[in-house]
Amino acid sequence: MRLLIFCALITGSAGVLGGSTAPKFNKDIAPILYQNCAGCHRPGEVAPFSLLSYEDAAKRASLIATVTKARIMPPWKPELGYGDFKDARRLTDEQITLIQKWAASHAPEGDGPNPTPPTFTNGWQIGRPDKVVTMPAKFSVPADGPDQYRCFVIPMNLDKDVYISAVEFRPDDRRVVHHAIVFIDPRRQGRKLAEGSPDGSYSCFGGPGFAAGMLGGWAPGFTPAKPVEGYSTPLAKDTDLVVQIHYHPSGKPEQDQSSLGIFYGDAPTRGRTSVIISNRDIDIQPGDAHYLIKAALTTPSDAELLRITPHAHYLCKEMKIDAHLPDGSVKPLIWIKDWDFNWQNTYTYKNPIALPKGTRIEMEYTYDNSAANPRNPAHPPVHVTYGEQTTDEMGLAFLTFSLPTPAEALRFRQAMYLSKLALER
Ligand code: HEC
Numbered sequence: 001m002r003l004l005i006f007c008a009l010i011t012g013s014a015g016v017l018g019g020s021t022a023p024k025f026n027k028d029i030a031p032i033l034y035q036n037c038a039g040c041h042r043p044g045e046v047a048p049f050s051l052l053s054y055e056d057a058a059k060r061a062s063l064i065a066t067v068t069k070a071r072i073m074p075p076w077k078p079e080l081g082y083g084d085f086k087d088a089r090r091l092t093d094e095q096i097t098l099i100q101k102w103a104a105s106h107a108p109e110g111d112g113p114n115p116t117p118p119t120f121t122n123g124w125q126i127g128r129p130d131k132v133v134t135m136p137a138k139f140s141v142p143a144d145g146p147d148q149y150r151c152f153v154i155p156m157n158l159d160k161d162v163y164i165s166a167v168e169f170r171p172d173d174r175r176v177v178h179h180a181i182v183f184i185d186p187r188r189q190g191r192k193l194a195e196g197s198p199d200g201s202y203s204c205f206g207g208p209g210f211a212a213g214m215l216g217g218w219a220p221g222f223t224p225a226k227p228v229e230g231y232s233t234p235l236a237k238d239t240d241l242v243v244q245i246h247y248h249p250s251g252k253p254e255q256d257q258s259s260l261g262i263f264y265g266d267a268p269t270r271g272r273t274s275v276i277i278s279n280r281d282i283d284i285q286p287g288d289a290h291y292l293i294k295a296a297l298t299t300p301s302d303a304e305l306l307r308i309t310p311h312a313h314y315l316c317k318e319m320k321i322d323a324h325l326p327d328g329s330v331k332p333l334i335w336i337k338d339w340d341f342n343w344q345n346t347y348t349y350k351n352p353i354a355l356p357k358g359t360r361i362e363m364e365y366t367y368d369n370s371a372a373n374p375r376n377p378a379h380p381p382v383h384v385t386y387g388e389q390t391t392d393e394m395g396l397a398f399l400t401f402s403l404p405t406p407a408e409a410l411r412f413r414q415a416m417y418l419s420k421l422a423l424e425r
Helices: 004-016 026-036 054-058 059-070 093-104 187-195 408-425
Strands: 131-134 139-141 148-155 162-171 177-185 201-203 212-219 233-235 240-247 253-254 259-264 271-278 291-298 302-312 314-323 328-336 347-355 360-367 395-403
Touching: 026 054, 026 093, 054 059, 059 093, 131 148, 139 148, 139 240, 148 187, 162 177, 162 212, 177 187, 187 240, 271 291, 271 360, 271 408, 291 395, 291 408, 302 314, 302 328, 314 395, 328 347, 360 395, 395 408
Parallel strands: none
Antiparallel strands: 131 259, 139 253, 148 201, 148 240, 162 233, 162 259, 177 212, 177 240, 271 395, 291 360, 302 347, 302 395, 314 328, 314 360
């Protein structure tokens, strides 16, 4: 309705419908595409076609109008108003209307030369790393077939304990790398899982196959976090990293050998810790279109929430996490109405969210195990329980908190962990 009124206003003020007042590629549309789409829709990137030239965009004008209006593109899952996140990819209603009108007027190009497409750097985004570690061998991704989830063991070969201030994942073959998560493996459990594999990798889906902390992640369009003064993550000498990569076939055989840039830092003076809110009690009957799980955590001291990484598999539909403050107010942390395993991400708040001691964080996830769910991997639907495999489900979120000192972060983490154990009996 709001959209309709807005259209009426625009056409009203312009005085004429369509014709010379229609939006033009050069003036109106290219800036939107360059700003919001070109990060993925350019040669060599993850999207199936480029949207840099007039010809490329014009021949897909009506498809572009459809997917932007439905907010399928650009892919961005969190609902507006439920967490204010850095680097949010979200077209304004005005931009969506412009694209609608452009497509409806047969995608005019406009006068003069096409605007210059943006330039992108394919090098390291946050500076020169202190150390670069690379997947031990090239991994072959066939032209088609199912997506693959692969864990690669990356030995750090450290000769002493270190502090990591940042990691940047750099995809090698961007046409097939759909997302990556970097796990810390202090007990070298990944090596056992990869035993016998020539390229040091093993198949993994919901996680690395063991309980592990997360060091970072990557997805198309993701901006890696720069080192922040005072924060770092300790890494013991014999630690390996395990990188989980989700490969999506591109239509041609591809090979990938991605790298990690490691940035060292000093011992932390501020505290940062990730805790997991989760419910493993998942038991979904086939046909159940509305299966709900809940979980809750109470903060043991004042803390600031820096970022949130929700996670589930294919059957999950909706995710909602709220903070209930001791004064009775509620702060929404994230709401994803249409979860898509393919577009998982770590969401960093623009401004850290202050949560006083005694804040109750509540999670509610809904799953659809009916045949009507197009993302259901089983036809017909089957009984699904908790687990890491494609055919299992999970329901959790990593919450990264900031505390005044490392010691307080440790206490915070331990208290959260103990209260969770008490809840789970
Ligand atoms: C973060 C990366 C990314 C961004 C940003 C992005 N796209 Fe896409 N787009 C993709 C990928 C990947 C696909 C292939 C389908 C999929 O995997 O979901 C796709 C598919 C499409 C399709 C084909 C849909 C279909 O049903 O065949 C259109 C049209 C499209 N994008 C338009 C856009 C437009 C317009 C924008 C900007 C407003 C945009 N995309 C931004 C990654 C992106």
